[in-house]
Amino acid sequence: MRGRQLNRWLACLLTLAAVGSATACGAEREAIGRPGDDRRAPAPEQRKAEEQAAGKAALAAYSGYLDASRTASRRSDPHHPELSRFLADPLLTRVRVAIREAKEHGAMRTGTLRSAPTVTSVDLAADPPTVEIQDCLDATGYRLVYARTNRVVPGTGGTRHLATATATRYPDGRWLISAGAGHQDQPC
Known part of the structure; x- marks a missing residue:
């Protein structure tokens, strides 16, 4: 049992x-x-919305970069705090060096820089995610002048030319401009 x-x-x-x-x-x-x-994978509508949001954030960073670099150049201040708010290396270092060199030669930038940027590509699958920007920069009213005399530095006349930039999303969620180039041989 x-x-x-x-x-x-x-x-x-x-x-x-x-x-x-x-x-x-x-x-x-x-x-x-x-x-x-x-x-x-996200739905196509969601992916498109994410890409549009990324493009908008990247264009805001690009606009901030142009404003910050104009202000820093006008003040001959390579360590202007707004630069690091919108730029990342290697472009941040290149901009700071250019401002410092102008300052060492007694020059600064004045005038108006016009911009008409557009997003050319968005890659959210990249590591880190990136947005490519193309711009037609009008630097005809943006001059490098000697700070003491306000005379234009010879050979530094502005042009309308193509410019490209790369915005990168960093781990903290910020979009920063990390690369950029002016193509002065390509008028727009």
Whole structure:
């Protein structure tokens, strides 16, 4: 009699163990295949909205970069705090060096720099995500002048030319301009 009770007890435990593990496995499968799973690719509408938001943020960073560099150049201040708010290396260092060199030669930038940037590509799958920007810079009213005399530095006349920039999204979520080039041989 005691052997029968032990066998029933053992059979019950095995049944519970089998049912419990089957339920647990089923729960795992269900959790993995759930429609709200974050590992799915975003819907095309969502991806387009994310790309538009990234482009808008990148253009704001680009505009901030131009404003900050104009202010820093006007003041001959290579460490103007707004520069690091909108720029990242290697472009940040290049801009600071150019401002410092102008200052060492007694020059500064004055006038108006006009800009008409557009987003040419957005790559949110890149590591880190990037946005490419193209601009037609009008530097005809933006001059390098000697600070003491306000005379234009010879050979520094402004032109209308193509410029390109790369905005990069950093881990803290900020979009910063990390690369840029003026293509003065390409008028626009």
